[in-house]
Amino acid sequence: MTALKTKNSKLKTRAVPPRRVAPKRSEGGWRKDVERILITDEQIARRIKTLAREIEKDFRGRETVVVSLLNGTVIFLADLIRHLNVPLRLDFIGVSSYGAGTESGELIFTKELRLDVRGRDVLLVDDILDTGKTMARVMARLKLLKPRRIKTCVLLDKPARRLEKITADYAGFSIPDLFVVGYGLDYAERYRNLPFVGVLRPHIYKEVSGHAKK
Numbered sequence: 143m144t145a146l147k148t149k150n151s152k153l154k155t156r157a158v159p160p161r162r163v164a165p166k167r168s169e170g171g172w173r174k175d176v177e178r179i180l181i182t183d184e185q186i187a188r189r190i191k192t193l194a195r196e197i198e199k200d201f202r203g204r205e206t207v208v209v210s211l212l213n214g215t216v217i218f219l220a221d222l223i224r225h226l227n228v229p230l231r232l233d234f235i236g237v238s239s240y241g242a243g244t245e246s247g248e249l250i251f252t253k254e255l256r257l258d259v260r261g262r263d264v265l266l267v268d269d270i271l272d273t274g275k276t277m278a279r280v281m282a283r284l285k286l287l288k289p290r291r292i293k294t295c296v297l298l299d300k301p302a303r304r305l306e307k308i309t310a311d312y313a314g315f316s317i318p319d320l321f322v323v324g325y326g327l328d329y330a331e332r333y334r335n336l337p338f339v340g341v342l343r344p345h346i347y348k349e350v351s352g353h354a355k356k
């Protein structure tokens with residue numbers, strides 16, 4: 143706490159109740175659902191800074207449009223673009239995997255791009271590159287809008303599960319075939335607010351999914 147030197151500061155200090163043991167910060171109940179933390183918030187913060195430097199090198203002096211896929215990217219995106227020292231415009235595409243569980247289902251577009259990307263450099267941001275189906279579909283759609291080029295950026299890459307021939311130009315972390323949540327990533331729309339990336343306990347999703355349970 144910043145000490146404010148005022149006439150009454152002594153008085154104010156005395157008014158504070160005697161020191162007590164701070165109550166344990168509530169964990170929001172995630173411990174029973176999350177097996178372990180895979181990537182800490184500090185590790186994410188550090189990696190985002192280096193990722194931003196890599197991106198800056200390629201986008202310097204370009205008319206950049208950052209296109210982010212809703213909803214999983216919101217936290218990653220907010221942290222990433224605050225470290226991106228290039229003039230940019232920001233827009234979103236809404237995509238939703240139709241179907242429960244941890245598998246990519248039928249992809250539906252819930253929000254279309256509004257900004258004009260013709261002739262511009264696009265940085266397509268997603269939370270995780272898994273089978274690659276989402277990215278491949280979105281890329282095909284974006285290409286129709288004739289951008290100058292599209293570069294892809296993901297926080298996480300799960301190369302072991304890839305079904306499409308696609309790689310990310312910038313990837314924060316390469317992870318094994320585990321279903322992870324937190325830092326924007328969800329399971330059934332939950333856990334997005336966890337500040338770290340954690341491994342979801344398989345019993346949470348095993349009834350609805352055939353996802354590898356390692």
Ligand code: IMP
Nearest residue numbers: 246271272273274275276321322327328
């Ligand atoms: P893909 O189409 O199979 O590459 O999957 C991409 C989308 O699936 C991501 O944008 C996520 O929404 C979701 N997804 C894939 N793997 C995970 C995971 O481990 N945790 C949470 N969501 C995931």
Ligand code: MG
Nearest residue numbers: 214327328329
């Ligand atoms: Mg999702």
